[in-house]
Amino acid sequence: MAFPSAPSALWSVSLLTVLFAAAVHTTVVYDDDPLQPVTSDETVSVGGTVTLTCRVAESDNSSLQWSNTAQQTLYFGEKRALRDNRIQLHRSTSTELSITIGDVQLSDEGEYTCSIFTMPVRTARATVTVLGVPGKPQISGFESPVPEGGKVTLTCTSTGSKPPARLRWYREDQELEGRPDIVEGVVDDPTYNVSKELTLEVSRSDDNALITCAVDHPSLAPGDKRSEQTLRVLYSPNVLIVPESNLPREGEKFHLQCLGNGNPEPANYMWEKKDGELPPLAKPDGAFLRFDMLNKSDNGVYLCHADNGIGNSQGEYTLLVQDPTAMSTSSGVDHAVIGGVVAVIVFILLCLLIVLGRYLIRHKGTYLTHEAKGSDDAPDADTAIINAEGGHSGAEDKKEYFI
Structure with missing residues (x-):
């Protein structure tokens, strides 16, 4: 001192x-x-x-x-x-x-x-x-992807806490039940090391799932110290065959694509036609089956097998080749709509022409009636003609004088 x-x-x-x-x-x-x-x-x-x-x-x-x-x-x-x-x-x-x-x-x-x-x-x-403030937790036990249906054991460890910290496991936002905490005292130190294990049987839904270990301690606010581990799960592919067009027409080029959703992505694809051989103009090209020229003889059910080393799965597609003149339902609907619009426009134009014609006829009759005014009171035919042609003043204007 x-x-x-x-x-x-x-x-x-x-x-x-x-x-x-x-x-x-x-x-x-x-x-x-x-x-x-x-x-x-x-x-x-x-x-x-x-x-x-x-x-x-x-x-x-x-x-x-x-x-x-x-x-x-x-x-x-x-x-x-x-x-x-x-x-x-x-x-x-x-x-x-x-x-x-x-x-x-x-x-x-x-x-x-x-x-x-x-x-x-x-x-x-x-x-x-x-x-004693606990250290950031460390997660161990995950070194490589786990096959679907397998088990993985993760261990979370935090050091330096006093009193002993509590560890919690989460998958995304859902808390998981792990094994009880293991608390170990530190020699010549009043702090503790705490560990907790979690064993999971994984499925394909666990691929890319975020597993979190969080520390619960009086010296920390909730969520202050946590560590995360992303799981990787290996699983066989789900196969889906996607056509180039929903209306394959005879005589056109066409292809089918095999989509294999798996981890890892499929590396091997095999095409076949159910109950028969592939058509001569159908050429397998990895995930694609290409048709240089469609023919109605190509109709049938086609199978695609995808293999990613974890498993093998297949998908199927039924091909129905249409006539070259076949119109899609959507095109027929479009044409019907266009025809209806044109018919309405023509009807409106006809109505306008009828109304306009009646208007012109009515006003022409009125004009003729005004022209005849003044001829009814004339004393003789010559005067009536003169009045109908424009009245007395007009006649006077048209007089010719000879000297």
Whole structure:
């Protein structure tokens, strides 16, 4: 223990602390004693900062003092007694002494004492609990893809926790039931190593599934520390045959494609025609079966076998070759719609022509009727003709004068 240079009074106080230490346990504490110090227990994680507060209800000008687990004086009033820069004064008044300890280590755990030097000396204790923060979990046991139906055992391990951490397994967001945690103490260290196993019987639905190991501990927020492992599962292919067109026509080129969904992807394909040989113009080309020119004799059921080394599966497709003039149902529907639209337009045009014709005929009759006005009152035929052709004024205008 090393002390900085301090006045002799400070040394005297430290000596008094030692002399009265034996009397601490015999001190009578009264609940209504205004000079009795009051403290509280604290919990902190390794590397964190803890604040220790000591208060009294009233002050008689006696100084408060904080001591560590080894009964070394940390602060006496506003004066620091122990050379440790992690320990700082937080607040000092006549009724309160608060200090902080930063970068807390496991060795800082224990019982701290607050004393007030009255007669008799009054004390209070505060227990500091230091949590060992567990390390990030590590997953082992998965080195290579697992065949469908096989089993895989994963082990999750986390070190340095205090108290012992709990480990949890998840598949995506669903928690899985693993074996009980295995807790092992560490020699010359108050922390623990924890491991947990998980055994899975895998299916093809587990391919690319995300398996997570998460640490549950008071020093951590949920999900703070976790590790993930992606499973790879080997399984035989599912086979599907896809045609180039849904309306294969006689005389056209055409092909079928064999899709094999497996892990790994199929490397070998074999084509055959059910109940017969492949047509002469049908040429296998890996995952494709190509027809240079379709013929109705090509009709039948075609099989594709796909092999990926894990298993062999087959798919089938029934080929029905259509006449060259065959129209697809969708084309027929399109033509019917277009014909209906054209018929409606023609009908509207005919209606417009009829209305326009009636309008023109009606207005032409009105014009002829106005032309005849004035001829009814004429005294003779010549005058009536003149009036019908434009009236008297017009006739006067058309007179010719000869000299």
